[in-house]
Amino acid sequence: xxxxxxxxxxxxxxxxxxxxxxxxxILDRTVCSxxxxxxxxxxxxxNKVLRYICYTKDLSSNQIPQVVTDIxxxxxxxxxxxxxxxxxxxxxxxxxxxxxxxxxxxFILKNMTNSAIxxxxxxxxxxxxxxxxxxxxxxxGINFTFLLGPVAAAAQRPAPAVPVAREQLVNAPTSPPxxxxxxxxxYENLQPKTSSKQPLTGIxxxxxxxxxxxxxxxxxxxxxxxxxxxxxxxxxSELEELTEYNFSREKTLINVP
Numbered sequence: 001x002x003x004x005x006x007x008x009x010x011x012x013x014x015x016x017x018x019x020x021x022x023x024x025x026i027l028d029r030t031v032c033s034x035x036x037x038x039x040x041x042x043x044x045x046x047n048k049v050l051r052y053i054c055y056t057k058d059l060s061s062n063q064i065p066q067v068v069t070d071i072x073x074x075x076x077x078x079x080x081x082x083x084x085x086x087x088x089x090x091x092x093x094x095x096x097x098x099x100x101x102x103x104x105x106x107f108i109l110k111n112m113t114n115s116a117i118x119x120x121x122x123x124x125x126x127x128x129x130x131x132x133x134x135x136x137x138x139x140x141g142i143n144f145t146f147l148l149g150p151v152a153a154a155a156q157r158p159a160p161a162v163p164v165a166r167e168q169l170v171n172a173p174t175s176p177p178x179x180x181x182x183x184x185x186x187y188e189n190l191q192p193k194t195s196s197k198q199p200l201t202g203i204x205x206x207x208x209x210x211x212x213x214x215x216x217x218x219x220x221x222x223x224x225x226x227x228x229x230x231x232x233x234x235x236x237s238e239l240e241e242l243t244e245y246n247f248s249r250e251k252t253l254i255n256v257p
Contacts, residue, residue, distance in 0.1 A: 006057040007067035007116035007151055011105050012091040013039070014052050019092035023058040030142060033124045040099050041140045051090070051098060053144075055120050059110075067116040070106040071146055073098075073137035080104055101139060110151060118149035 012021065020026040030037050040051040059065060072081055080086040084104040087097050097103060108116070121133060123143040128135065133145035234242070 005118055005149055007110070007118055007149070008055050008057055008120065009059050009063070009067055011053065011055045011068060011071070011087065011103070011120075013087055013089075013097040013103065014054055014092045015050055015090045015095060016092060017050075017052060020052075020054050021056070021091060024054040024056040027053045027055075027120060027122050030122045030124045032127060035124055037122045037142060039139050039142070049099075053103075053120065053122070054091070065110045066107040067110050067113065067151060068105055069108045069113055069116050071117065071120075071136045071144075072104040072106075073101045073139065073144065074104055076100065076102060078102075081106075098139070101137070113151055115148050116151050117146045119147040121145050121147070 012024070014020055014026070017026060017028055027037050029035065037052060038050050039053065040049045055068075070084075072084060074081065080102065081104055084106045087103040087105060089095060090097055110116075119133075121128060121131075123133075123145060124141065126143070128143060128145040131147070133147050136144040136146060138144070
């Protein structure tokens with residue numbers, strides 16, 4: 001897959017070109033005209049305050065697998081749109097990112113969307129329309145645009161082979177090993193094998209018998225007093241009253257009406 005078709009995974013703003021984060025691309029020039037792409041440019045602080053947009057397509061193993069699906073520019077007084085993340089500060093100096101706007105980015109898990117932003121471009125004219133780019137907004141005479149593209153499913157890599165010792169490779173036989181006969185499990189094979197050398201378990205050697213209260217006495221007569229278990233016979237309504245439980249506390253905990 002072409003690198004240009006990969007989705008963008010993060011965006012940031014820096015105050016110095018040299019501070020562009022690793023594996024990020026800085027947008028310091030406009031397309032076609034090649035003008036400086038400073039987003040903070042003004043007449044009073046033209047050479048003192050600088051702001052540049054950077055983006056990356058890298059998806060590290062310790063990062064949430066999310067992609068950028070939309071970008072918005074809102075006024076400093078407006079709230080951040082629902083579902084968007086506001087980039088208020090620069091990544092290098094932690095100062096205000098933009099002078100009159102707030103850059104807002106919408107992230108979505110990669111496996112939850114079919115399309116994402118694959119490129120960001122800055123134009124001085126309207127030629128971005130011919131290239132099917134979407135206009136985010138205009139900042140200091142710069143048209144901030146992006147391009148949407150499909151999100152391809154990542155190809156599954158085969159599992160790595162199990163490492164084999166060098167000695168095993170050198171001494172490996174040239175002919176395939178003989179086929180071993182298949183062992184068929186039978187009922188006799190599944191029975192536990194006992195041996196006098198094996199240690200006893202915790203229940204071996206313990207006799208199993210009925211309680212003395214339920215056995216006959218020496219004369220062979222059944223001891224009726226021993227069978228007096230004091231069982232109280234109750235009606236169905238009494239049993240329902242004894243076992244009634246409304247589960248009100250459990251319903252409160254799981255918010256079930």
